[in-house]
Amino acid sequence: MSCAFSKMREIYRDLVKGNQLYNTHEKVNYI
Numbered sequence: 001m002s003c004a005f006s007k008m009r010e011i012y013r014d015l016v017k018g019n020q021l022y023n024t025h026e027k028v029n030y031i
Helices: 002-030
Strands: none
Touching: none
16 A cells, blocks of 8 residues: 555656646746
8 A cells, every 4th residue: 555655656746847847848938
């Protein structure tokens, strides 16, 4: 169970990282 939880946390962290990259990319495009 803890293994699956850590895997989910890893995926979630990657999603958040990708989301931040996408947001900064959009901001750069707006400038």
